[in-house]
Amino acid sequence: MDKHEPAARKRYGQHFLHDPAVLARMVASVEPAPDDRLLEIGPGTGALTQTLLERVPRLHAVEIDRRLVAHLRSLYGTNRLALLECDARDVDITALANHLGQRVRVVGNLPYNISTPLLFHCLGHAAAIQDLHVLLQREVVLRMIARPSTPEYGRLTVTVASCAKAESLFEVGPGAFRPPPEVRSRWVRLVPYRSEPFPGAWDQAFADVVAAAFQKRRKTLANALRPLLLKEEIQAVGLDPQLRAENLTPPDYGKLARAISFLRTHPEHKMRGSEPS
Numbered sequence: 001m002d003k004h005e006p007a008a009r010k011r012y013g014q015h016f017l018h019d020p021a022v023l024a025r026m027v028a029s030v031e032p033a034p035d036d037r038l039l040e041i042g043p044g045t046g047a048l049t050q051t052l053l054e055r056v057p058r059l060h061a062v063e064i065d066r067r068l069v070a071h072l073r074s075l076y077g078t079n080r081l082a083l084l085e086c087d088a089r090d091v092d093i094t095a096l097a098n099h100l101g102q103r104v105r106v107v108g109n110l111p112y113n114i115s116t117p118l119l120f121h122c123l124g125h126a127a128a129i130q131d132l133h134v135l136l137q138r139e140v141v142l143r144m145i146a147r148p149s150t151p152e153y154g155r156l157t158v159t160v161a162s163c164a165k166a167e168s169l170f171e172v173g174p175g176a177f178r179p180p181p182e183v184r185s186r187w188v189r190l191v192p193y194r195s196e197p198f199p200g201a202w203d204q205a206f207a208d209v210v211a212a213a214f215q216k217r218r219k220t221l222a223n224a225l226r227p228l229l230l231k232e233e234i235q236a237v238g239l240d241p242q243l244r245a246e247n248l249t250p251p252d253y254g255k256l257a258r259a260i261s262f263l264r265t266h267p268e269h270k271m272r273g274s275e276p277s
Contacts, residue, residue: 200254
C-alpha cells in the first residue's frame, strides 16, 4: 500500500480494489464511451476511478469518508472528478441525471454492510440510470439471479426482476482487495427495464405482496397473504393458495399485485369467503 493512502475503515465496510487485471476486466465490461455520464459509488483510494478516467474525460463519484475525499481531490482535483461527499443512499440520482441531460451509468465496489439497501436505492431511480455495474458479495448476487424453488430465491430476486435484468459477469477473489475480505465477490450488470417487464410489476401493491409473502416464507400463501388477499382471491388469479413464497415466479407476484390494486380501488368486489386455513 502507498504510505500516503488512507487505511480501510471497518465501520464503512471498506475493502479497496488494487488488482490491475481485475480492474481492467471490470472497465472492459462497462465499455465506457467518452460522452457517457458515469457515477462511481465508493471510489475508495481511486483504483477503479483511475482506470475509468483512462476512458472518459470526467466522472462523478460519491464518497462518505472525508479522508478519502481529500485523498481523491489531491490526486484528481475537481476538473475531471466531481466528488459528492455524502452517503450514497442520499444521492438523488434522478436530479443528477436531469442536471447532466442524460441517464447515468452507475459503477462501483459497493460496501458489503449496506450493499442491498444501496442497490434498492439505485433501482428506485431506475428511470434515470442506463445501467449499473457493481461489485457485490457473491451470496447477494446468487440471490439476485436465483431460480424459483431454490434456497437462494427470495425477496431480493423478485424485486430486482421487476425493474432490471441482472447478469453475473465474473467472480473476484479476496486477493484483489486490500484488506482481503472473508468472502468472494461478483461483478454484476443490471440494466433497468424501460417498460414493465410483466403485468403488475410496477403496481404499488407489488412491493407489499412480495414483502408479505417472504416475511412468512414457510407459510402457505393463504396464510402469509391473509391481510391482503383471501384464499379465494388467490385462486381467482390462477394460483394455488397452498404454494409458498419461493414457488412463485416474478410474473406470479405481478398477478397478485394487480388483484390487490384492483381490490383497493374497488372494495365492493372484495370476496367475503371463509378465512384461509
